[in-house]
Amino acid sequence: MINLKNTKKAGLLFHTGLLLFSIAPALIALLLLLVAGTGFAISSAGGLLTILLVQIYGLLYEKGIMDNPIPLRLSFWTLKALQSVHAFARHTPEKMVVAMNNRKALSEAGRKFSSEEALILVPHCLQNHECPIRLTFNPDSCERCGKCPIGSLLDVRDRFGTHFAIASGGTSARRIVEKTAPALIIAVACPIDLSLGILDVHPITTVGVLNEWRNGPCFDTWVNTEELEAALELFLY
Numbered sequence: 001m002i003n004l005k006n007t008k009k010a011g012l013l014f015h016t017g018l019l020l021f022s023i024a025p026a027l028i029a030l031l032l033l034l035v036a037g038t039g040f041a042i043s044s045a046g047g048l049l050t051i052l053l054v055q056i057y058g059l060l061y062e063k064g065i066m067d068n069p070i071p072l073r074l075s076f077w078t079l080k081a082l083q084s085v086h087a088f089a090r091h092t093p094e095k096m097v098v099a100m101n102n103r104k105a106l107s108e109a110g111r112k113f114s115s116e117e118a119l120i121l122v123p124h125c126l127q128n129h130e131c132p133i134r135l136t137f138n139p140d141s142c143e144r145c146g147k148c149p150i151g152s153l154l155d156v157r158d159r160f161g162t163h164f165a166i167a168s169g170g171t172s173a174r175r176i177v178e179k180t181a182p183a184l185i186i187a188v189a190c191p192i193d194l195s196l197g198i199l200d201v202h203p204i205t206t207v208g209v210l211n212e213w214r215n216g217p218c219f220d221t222w223v224n225t226e227e228l229e230a231a232l233e234l235f236l237y
Protein backbone atom coordinates (compact mmCIF):
# COMPACT_ATOMS: atom_id res chain seq x y z
CA MET A 1 0.00 0.00 0.00
CA ILE A 2 1.18 3.55 -0.62
CA ASN A 3 2.61 4.90 2.60
CA LEU A 4 0.11 7.31 4.08
CA LYS A 5 1.56 7.35 7.59
CA ASN A 6 3.20 10.72 7.18
CA THR A 7 0.57 12.56 5.20
CA LYS A 8 -0.84 14.42 8.24
CA LYS A 9 2.63 15.63 9.15
CA ALA A 10 3.23 16.48 5.49
CA GLY A 11 0.01 18.53 5.39
CA LEU A 12 1.14 20.48 8.45
CA LEU A 13 4.55 21.09 6.93
CA PHE A 14 3.00 22.11 3.62
CA HIS A 15 0.91 24.81 5.34
CA THR A 16 3.85 25.87 7.53
CA GLY A 17 5.92 26.40 4.39
CA LEU A 18 3.13 28.47 2.86
CA LEU A 19 2.75 30.50 6.06
CA LEU A 20 6.44 31.32 6.13
CA PHE A 21 6.39 32.14 2.43
CA SER A 22 3.46 34.55 2.93
CA ILE A 23 5.24 36.65 5.59
CA ALA A 24 7.19 38.72 3.03
CA PRO A 25 4.17 39.59 0.80
CA ALA A 26 2.12 40.27 3.94
CA LEU A 27 4.73 42.76 5.18
CA ILE A 28 4.87 44.40 1.75
CA ALA A 29 1.05 44.73 1.73
CA LEU A 30 1.17 46.20 5.25
CA LEU A 31 3.84 48.76 4.32
CA LEU A 32 2.12 49.76 1.06
CA LEU A 33 -1.15 50.30 2.90
CA LEU A 34 0.62 52.30 5.61
CA VAL A 35 2.30 54.47 2.96
CA ALA A 36 -1.11 54.94 1.32
CA GLY A 37 -2.29 56.33 4.68
CA THR A 38 -4.91 53.69 5.52
CA GLY A 39 -3.94 53.57 9.19
CA PHE A 40 -2.35 50.78 11.20
CA ALA A 41 -5.49 48.70 11.84
CA ILE A 42 -6.54 48.46 8.17
CA SER A 43 -2.94 47.97 7.02
CA SER A 44 -2.53 45.08 9.50
CA ALA A 45 -5.80 43.58 8.26
CA GLY A 46 -4.40 43.82 4.70
CA GLY A 47 -1.28 41.95 5.80
CA LEU A 48 -3.31 39.24 7.53
CA LEU A 49 -5.59 38.92 4.53
CA THR A 50 -2.54 38.25 2.35
CA ILE A 51 -1.51 35.39 4.69
CA LEU A 52 -5.08 34.03 4.66
CA LEU A 53 -5.30 34.14 0.85
CA VAL A 54 -2.07 32.16 0.50
CA GLN A 55 -3.42 29.54 2.93
CA ILE A 56 -6.71 29.33 0.99
CA TYR A 57 -4.67 28.86 -2.19
CA GLY A 58 -2.90 25.95 -0.45
CA LEU A 59 -6.19 24.45 0.73
CA LEU A 60 -7.61 24.57 -2.81
CA TYR A 61 -4.58 22.60 -3.99
CA GLU A 62 -4.71 20.18 -1.08
CA LYS A 63 -8.39 19.42 -1.62
CA GLY A 64 -7.84 18.82 -5.32
CA ILE A 65 -10.03 21.81 -6.32
CA MET A 66 -7.00 23.40 -7.98
CA ASP A 67 -4.63 21.13 -9.86
CA ASN A 68 -1.67 23.47 -10.41
CA PRO A 69 1.12 22.62 -7.93
CA ILE A 70 2.24 26.27 -7.44
CA PRO A 71 1.41 26.19 -3.68
CA LEU A 72 3.38 22.95 -3.35
CA ARG A 73 6.35 24.57 -5.11
CA LEU A 74 6.14 27.71 -2.94
CA SER A 75 6.00 25.67 0.27
CA PHE A 76 8.78 23.35 -0.90
CA TRP A 77 11.24 26.10 -1.82
CA THR A 78 10.49 28.01 1.40
CA LEU A 79 11.15 24.89 3.48
CA LYS A 80 14.29 24.22 1.40
CA ALA A 81 15.58 27.72 2.23
CA LEU A 82 15.01 26.99 5.91
CA GLN A 83 16.65 23.61 5.62
CA SER A 84 19.84 25.34 4.53
CA VAL A 85 20.05 26.65 8.12
CA HIS A 86 19.25 23.14 9.44
CA ALA A 87 15.72 24.00 10.57
CA PHE A 88 14.52 20.50 9.61
CA ALA A 89 15.84 16.98 9.41
CA ARG A 90 17.48 16.07 6.08
CA HIS A 91 15.09 15.68 3.12
CA THR A 92 12.06 16.86 5.10
CA PRO A 93 10.83 19.25 2.33
CA GLU A 94 11.38 16.54 -0.31
CA LYS A 95 9.45 13.93 1.69
CA MET A 96 6.67 16.49 2.20
CA VAL A 97 6.33 16.88 -1.59
CA VAL A 98 6.21 13.11 -2.12
CA ALA A 99 3.63 12.57 0.63
CA MET A 100 1.42 15.48 -0.50
CA ASN A 101 1.63 14.30 -4.10
CA ASN A 102 0.72 10.72 -3.20
CA ARG A 103 -2.23 11.88 -1.15
CA LYS A 104 -3.45 13.91 -4.11
CA ALA A 105 -2.83 11.02 -6.53
CA LEU A 106 -4.83 8.70 -4.27
CA SER A 107 -7.76 11.07 -4.41
CA GLU A 108 -7.67 10.45 -8.19
CA ALA A 109 -7.51 6.66 -7.80
CA GLY A 110 -11.12 6.43 -8.98
CA ARG A 111 -9.73 7.30 -12.38
CA LYS A 112 -8.35 4.12 -13.95
CA PHE A 113 -5.54 3.88 -16.46
CA SER A 114 -4.77 1.19 -19.02
CA SER A 115 -1.47 -0.66 -18.59
CA GLU A 116 -0.18 0.91 -21.83
CA GLU A 117 -0.64 4.34 -20.25
CA ALA A 118 1.45 3.45 -17.20
CA LEU A 119 5.20 3.70 -16.75
CA ILE A 120 7.28 2.22 -13.94
CA LEU A 121 10.35 4.45 -13.72
CA VAL A 122 13.22 3.37 -11.48
CA PRO A 123 16.76 4.65 -10.80
CA HIS A 124 19.87 2.77 -11.91
CA CYS A 125 21.19 2.71 -8.31
CA LEU A 126 18.78 -0.19 -7.66
CA GLN A 127 21.04 -2.39 -9.76
CA ASN A 128 23.62 -4.37 -7.81
CA HIS A 129 26.97 -2.62 -8.25
CA GLU A 130 28.70 -5.88 -9.19
CA CYS A 131 26.26 -6.70 -11.96
CA PRO A 132 28.09 -6.39 -15.31
CA ILE A 133 24.92 -6.07 -17.43
CA ARG A 134 24.17 -2.68 -18.98
CA LEU A 135 20.48 -2.10 -18.39
CA THR A 136 19.65 1.53 -19.13
CA PHE A 137 18.97 0.87 -22.83
CA ASN A 138 17.49 -2.61 -22.43
CA PRO A 139 16.24 -3.58 -18.96
CA ASP A 140 15.28 -7.00 -20.35
CA SER A 141 18.96 -7.92 -20.44
CA CYS A 142 18.59 -8.51 -16.68
CA GLU A 143 18.95 -12.20 -15.81
CA ARG A 144 16.69 -11.82 -12.75
CA CYS A 145 19.26 -13.43 -10.46
CA GLY A 146 17.72 -11.91 -7.32
CA LYS A 147 20.80 -9.98 -6.18
CA CYS A 148 18.95 -6.71 -6.66
CA PRO A 149 15.28 -5.69 -7.04
CA ILE A 150 15.46 -5.14 -10.83
CA GLY A 151 14.42 -8.76 -11.53
CA SER A 152 11.36 -8.51 -9.25
CA LEU A 153 10.45 -5.17 -10.80
CA LEU A 154 10.53 -6.78 -14.24
CA ASP A 155 8.25 -9.52 -12.88
CA VAL A 156 5.81 -6.81 -11.76
CA ARG A 157 6.08 -5.12 -15.18
CA ASP A 158 5.32 -8.46 -16.88
CA ARG A 159 2.32 -9.14 -14.64
CA PHE A 160 0.76 -5.72 -15.22
CA GLY A 161 1.96 -5.13 -18.80
CA THR A 162 3.14 -1.58 -18.17
CA HIS A 163 6.10 0.26 -19.62
CA PHE A 164 9.31 -0.01 -17.62
CA ALA A 165 12.44 2.10 -17.73
CA ILE A 166 15.62 2.64 -15.77
CA ALA A 167 16.81 6.24 -15.54
CA SER A 168 20.45 7.12 -15.05
CA GLY A 169 19.56 10.61 -13.74
CA GLY A 170 17.12 13.51 -13.95
CA THR A 171 17.76 14.28 -17.64
CA SER A 172 17.44 10.63 -18.57
CA ALA A 173 14.15 10.37 -16.60
CA ARG A 174 12.80 13.45 -18.39
CA ARG A 175 13.75 11.97 -21.78
CA ILE A 176 12.04 8.65 -20.92
CA VAL A 177 8.84 10.45 -19.87
CA GLU A 178 8.85 12.52 -23.07
CA LYS A 179 9.35 9.41 -25.21
CA THR A 180 6.82 7.20 -23.40
CA ALA A 181 4.23 9.97 -22.83
CA PRO A 182 2.55 8.09 -19.95
CA ALA A 183 -0.64 9.19 -18.22
CA LEU A 184 0.45 7.48 -15.00
CA ILE A 185 3.97 7.18 -13.59
CA ILE A 186 4.91 4.93 -10.70
CA ALA A 187 8.29 6.41 -9.86
CA VAL A 188 10.92 4.98 -7.56
CA ALA A 189 13.75 7.29 -6.46
CA CYS A 190 15.47 9.01 -3.56
CA PRO A 191 13.63 11.96 -1.90
CA ILE A 192 15.56 14.58 -3.92
CA ASP A 193 15.01 13.07 -7.38
CA LEU A 194 11.46 12.05 -6.59
CA SER A 195 10.34 15.47 -5.33
CA LEU A 196 11.94 17.36 -8.23
CA GLY A 197 10.60 14.82 -10.73
CA ILE A 198 7.07 15.04 -9.32
CA LEU A 199 7.10 18.84 -9.59
CA ASP A 200 8.60 18.55 -13.07
CA VAL A 201 6.14 16.14 -14.70
CA HIS A 202 2.91 17.86 -13.65
CA PRO A 203 0.10 17.33 -14.82
CA ILE A 204 0.92 13.60 -15.26
CA THR A 205 -0.47 11.56 -12.34
CA THR A 206 2.56 10.33 -10.44
CA VAL A 207 2.89 8.01 -7.48
CA GLY A 208 6.22 8.31 -5.69
CA VAL A 209 7.85 5.36 -3.94
CA LEU A 210 11.00 6.12 -1.94
CA ASN A 211 13.87 3.71 -2.40
CA GLU A 212 15.50 2.19 0.66
CA TRP A 213 19.09 3.14 1.46
CA ARG A 214 20.37 -0.13 2.84
CA ASN A 215 23.92 0.75 1.83
CA GLY A 216 23.74 4.54 1.92
CA PRO A 217 22.48 6.87 -0.82
CA CYS A 218 22.84 6.05 -4.53
CA PHE A 219 24.48 2.66 -3.92
CA ASP A 220 22.79 -0.73 -4.12
CA THR A 221 19.48 0.78 -3.07
CA TRP A 222 16.34 -1.30 -2.65
CA VAL A 223 12.59 -0.94 -3.15
CA ASN A 224 9.57 -2.71 -1.75
CA THR A 225 7.92 -4.09 -4.89
CA GLU A 226 4.69 -4.72 -2.95
CA GLU A 227 4.22 -0.94 -2.73
CA LEU A 228 4.44 -0.70 -6.49
CA GLU A 229 2.04 -3.57 -7.02
CA ALA A 230 -0.47 -2.01 -4.61
CA ALA A 231 -0.28 1.28 -6.52
CA LEU A 232 -0.70 -0.49 -9.87
CA GLU A 233 -3.68 -2.49 -8.59
CA LEU A 234 -5.26 0.73 -7.40
CA PHE A 235 -4.76 2.73 -10.57
CA LEU A 236 -4.96 0.21 -13.42
CA TYR A 237 -8.11 -1.28 -14.92
Ligand code: SF4
Nearest residue numbers: 131142143145148151
Ligand atom coordinates in the same frame (compact mmCIF):
# COMPACT_ATOMS: atom_id res chain seq x y z
S1 SF4 B 1 18.68 -8.95 -10.81
FE1 SF4 B 1 19.34 -8.36 -12.89
S2 SF4 B 1 20.25 -6.33 -12.65
FE2 SF4 B 1 20.12 -7.22 -10.60
S3 SF4 B 1 22.13 -8.18 -10.30
FE3 SF4 B 1 20.76 -9.77 -11.12
S4 SF4 B 1 21.06 -9.69 -13.35
FE4 SF4 B 1 21.93 -7.79 -12.50
